[in-house]
Amino acid sequence: MILVVLISILFLGGVLAWLSEGLDSRFPRVVALTAVVIDLLVMMALVGADTEGAGWIVQLNAQWIPRFGISFHLAADGLSVLMMLLTAFLGIIAVGSAWDEITERTGFFYFNLLWTLAGVIGVFTALDLFLFFFFWEVMLIPMYFIIAIWGHENKNYAAMKFFIFTQVTGMLMLISILVLAYFHYIQFGWFSFDYFDLLKVNTSSAIEMWVMLGFFVAFSTKLPSFPFHSWLPDAHSQAPTAGSVLLAGVLLKTGAYGLIRFAVPLFPEASMQFAPVAMTLAVISILYCAKVAFAQTDIKRLIAYTSVSHMGFVMLGIYAWNEQALQGAVMTMLAHGLSAAALFMLAGGLQHRIHTRDMDHMGGFWAKVPRLSFVALFFSIAALGMPGLGNFVGEFLVLLGAFQASIGLTVAAAFGLIFASVYSLWVIQKVFHGAYRNLDFDDTHLYDLSRREMLYFGAMMIGLIWMGMYPQNFLDMSAATLTNLLNETEQLLFAQGSEL
């Protein structure tokens, strides 16, 4: 029940925020903030709660469309709870980053923001594949509106590209889901879209690889991974700051979550066969996008490419499919959620102040805005994987796990860490160090970070330091889920191996 409450608070909050605009254009942000904070507080009830069998903390299963065995099945385990916490936390940050930036049509903006969050929470908790797909699409439309209405100069193109990429690959996933449900129908005599039912489907036929690829394409587009990443830089550079925060912090994680929860466990054999390809794609993402990031002059595009590069580690970890690697992937998801969101907020803050994203026009900002510069330095070195901060723990564990799966690819991936240092420090050097340069922009509004902004950044810094210094809290939460998944796939592989 608590999961329904979590989702409906956001849906209703969105509607309320929209309606409250009629009274005063400043009400929606307050309503939105209240809704997300309440959501976060309600979620706290799930942290450390007792788990009923197999790691599930809460479950809710109600009939929805009996004709096809579709049920309204929500459940949360440690992994879901971690992801939900990240969602709600970044939701608050996103509301904060929009607080002053969004001044027009605020009601509809916060409506979309909250509905995106609701869709994401749904994705992290749905255990019926139809329901999962439902939420998967529900989070897209409000995001499309956020980019298309409040975006920057080329918003139509970016929003359209984002929507078409994710929607078309989503349709491929829908076909895969249907094939899987149809297999269940053939093998058991009735339709089911339930996760646990579908896990039992024997998928070791020739078509398995194709079905798995349907899921893989959808998830790796969202992740995004090379070669499906090209929508991300456009979407990020055009989206308003709050949109970027949600995209980088939360929406990308749904792709990784989908891989961990669905793509690999449902098709263990095909996934194992496919793992070398997926890991290679991951390494290409890491290295290629780091290289491309280095070539950018648009600061938001640069951060977007670094996102792709870092998410490559997540994919590498998932397809290495052992405990360290998976733990690392989850840690990277959390840490990257915070660091990328913070970097996008900084870039958005800069754009809001000086109306340009072109780094060639910037330089020597440290003298003008020391607090902002310090915060930028902190999150840059977090992103490049400085020990003591969350990203390092995640990426280190991924490399440790991946080393057991493929030495060659791991060695190549490790170069990503070096590239990350290069481009991060290059940005810091270019924008913040040196003599103050002002080319072609109006710097009358170049203020330092306000107290409220410092509050948000401070909260994210604490999060990253916590993850870096004492990751055990986070590792413990997801450990039960991940070992379960590992055991299940091992049993499946073993059972199918012994049949042969």
Added chain:
Amino acid sequence: MITSFNDLLPLLPLLIVTATSVIAMLMIGIRRSYIATGFITITGLLVATLVAVSMMGWTNQQVTPLLIIDQYSLLFTVVVCASAMVLAVLSFPYFFELDDQREEYFLLLTVATIGAIVMVSSNHFVSTVLGLETLSMSLYGMIAYPLHSAKSVKFPLEASVKYLVLSAAASGFILFGMALIYAQTGTLSFASVTALPASGLGGGYTIIALLMVVSGMAFKLSLAPFHMWTPDVYEGAPLPATAYLATIGKAAMFVVLLRFIQISDALSFDSMVTVLTLIAATSMLAGNLLALLQDNLKRILAYSSIAHMGYLMFALIAGHYVTGTIAVEAITFYLIAYVIMSLGAFGVASVISSSEREFDSITEYRGLFWRNPLLASTFIAMLLSLAGIPLTVGFIGKFYIFLSGVESGLWMLLGVLVLGSGIGLYYYLRIIYRMFMPEKHAQPFRVGGVESVSTYAVLAILLFLLLLFGVYPAPIMSIVATASAFI
């Protein structure tokens, strides 16, 4: 043979609509009153809808060899009557300011509805042709209706003549095909086609006969490559007539095609499968690709309807390969979904237009969301539904079609469907994006014709159905499943 009053009972919806048209005609003869005629039409159609609803569940009977009244035909009688009523409500303000005789429009609409009811209940070539021609003849009139209006900027006459000539040619094809079938079997019942010899004496004509019938029907459904007339006719016709043609006209024709293909088992001929596959694939691609280039809302919806008919065609082919009724269910559900979302989309355009001034360029929808959020939200919901996005009935319809596609294992066509839908997103989003752009001038949006609460109520009901069937489709699914068992 009809021998007693009881035998007439199953025809009650048909009789009510017929009576409505007669009463409306007499009414016009005695005293012209736009309001009274409109009221009689809407009431008559409402009563027919309710009667048809009440008959569902127990009436299953062949009335004369020509008409079959079963769950399936009743379901579509409900759809046809309800849509006709919706269109009558929408037409009322639209034609209010027309400087010509306005009353006969409702007469044409009612007569067209009689034709559509006959079509959805027919399993015999004679009733098919009678219904089809009744429908088409009335549509010629409806399309050309604002002909004498001095201020009309569109080309209703061009549209009407174009439709008349091409539609008559298509009817000729259907009749010729029927004649060939009759020459071999001696009966005109759909079921007789199964007795056609595939080889031997006269076997060579079987395929030709089937192809003639199917291509004539494909013309009426505006399936590629018989789609050329669609955008021009859609654009030239007054909006409510376009909507009638696009929803009831297509749905009734598809029901006939479905019955014909299913009962006659025409797909057991390999060449028929090939032809239909080509038609489905080209419709899905051509419809979606050609819509990309358009700036006129009616033309976009015309091309999108070509694509949607292609999706339905795909399910029709899949029906040959699946066991059970899943493909028929998919077609039925999708047709209902298609009628709802098309009525909604045309309805919004029709609400802000009038017979004197049509808003059919998508640039005119710029900023609609900020000027009239409710109307724009309805429109957006309809467009997203046409694109097949969840929360709407269009998604459940797509889900059905995908499912029957997966079961049939027609992977190539499934790929074309994904490709087509992907392309389709672009032009739907283009319209939606327009509505969100900041408006150039902040004056409130002028609503065409007369302001009428009933049009908004109708749009609200359509929106409600769109979301209800999209979020909680279980009840309608069971109705569809029950009805589909009768095909």
